[in-house]
Amino acid sequence: MSIRASMAAPSCHTIFAESFFRRNADLFAPHLAAVGLDEKILMSPESEIPLSQYVALWEVLGREVSPSIGLQVGIRTQSSDLGTYGHAVRCAPSMKLVLRCLRHFISVLAQGTRVGNEDDGKSVALSYQITDPAIVQRRQDSEFSIGIALNLMREITLCPELRPIRVEFEHAAPIDLSFHREVFDCPIHFDRPDNRVCFSRDLLDMPVRTADTRLYEALEPFLEQQRKHRATATDLLSQLGLHIASSLGSGSVSLELVAGSMKMSVRTLQRRLTKHGLDFSQLVEGIRRSLAEDYVARSDFSLTEIALLLGYAEASSFSRAFRRWTHSTPKHFRESHSGQLFSDTAIGG
Structure with a gap:
């Protein structure tokens, strides 16, 4: 235990x-x-x-x-x-x-x-x-x-x-x-x-x-003590994730923009980030990468459309970032995930 x-x-x-x-x-x-x-x-x-x-x-x-x-x-x-x-x-x-x-x-x-x-x-x-x-x-x-x-x-x-x-x-x-x-x-x-x-x-x-x-x-x-410790960071991370994800299409996800959408001052948000050891730029990068992989693997959006959804001005910039994250081109990544097939309708057993 x-x-x-x-x-x-x-x-x-x-x-x-x-x-x-x-x-x-x-x-x-x-x-x-x-x-x-x-x-x-x-x-x-x-x-x-x-x-x-x-x-x-x-x-x-x-x-x-x-x-x-x-x-x-x-x-x-x-x-x-x-x-x-x-x-x-x-x-x-x-x-x-x-x-x-x-x-x-x-x-x-x-x-x-x-x-x-x-x-x-x-x-x-x-x-x-x-x-x-x-x-x-x-x-x-x-x-x-x-x-x-x-x-x-x-x-x-x-x-x-x-x-x-x-x-x-x-x-x-x-x-x-x-x-x-x-x-x-x-x-x-x-x-x-x-x-x-x-x-x-x-x-x-x-x-x-x-x-x-x-x-x-x-x-x-003991569990209650640990829950309070972990839950505080969990709540902040979840809130940040939602606001960052919804702001990506704007082209520039800044601390100021996210603080405004969370209805708090930049100073307050920065203080909370520091308290929990969070790096804002790493959070943005992680969310952008996760969404990028999902869009490429599971949608029929073009690279240009995905780039715009994630806040990139050009598909070439998105492709370079994608290769850095996955060591694969978006095209090859999409092809390698094409076998993840699901039926189109829900099925009752």
Whole structure:
């Protein structure tokens, strides 16, 4: 179990490696360099991994290993792989506290993400979504996270046959749904507002067989301390990301422009950036790169149109920046991603 006395403020949204990377070292190791990650994270649970690189790693695995790799790994991931966050979920003395723990403490494990739970009187839903606006291609992470949610419910109830009544994903439906149907055995819907797994409301009455009240009470204050520390930076990064992304087309994204759109003074914004160790120009560059890769890979916009959307005056300037980011021309990048095919309509399983 990983206990952290203090954490340095990140310059971007991050996720902790925890035991998860070590246990999946053979899967991840051959592909880390493709997204700029070092192999040392495989044996260092304390490593903070930029969320954008973590999600990009999943997308590489989806292309190079298996189109359903996220779900394949998620459905076998256990609470012990998720550090203190996972241990608290496992130890929570009631299903109500399990759901609160999943929702309230997610930023301790992963910033720039949101977990929710809803009760409509007939069913209970666990939802998940990345809130970082710069991360657009994220199918594998979504399926991985919903797979984890289902497996955690099975683990803590000691009920391996537990099945959801409905599953939803925000991405378009993959062509091959055979593994999804095998795992969930329920209707599966795509192109939805977020990702969620829904259970009968009877879930709330199921006992938590792995509960350890004393350990949960010991872990909760620590998690709350870390949540406050991480959530403050998460909120600022999310706000900045949205305002930067919406300002890119203006041609010049300045601190003054973003501060004005956030309705605060330049001095106040600069002070908040300094407090959290954030570099404004690096944030702009990261968001511009992420959106550029998505536009090139998944849209039919011309290079000139993409350049204008991202604030470049000329397509040639955009192409030079794109080669610097990806070591590939936009044309070759688009061709290499042309195999990421999805069906055009949502499919119910």
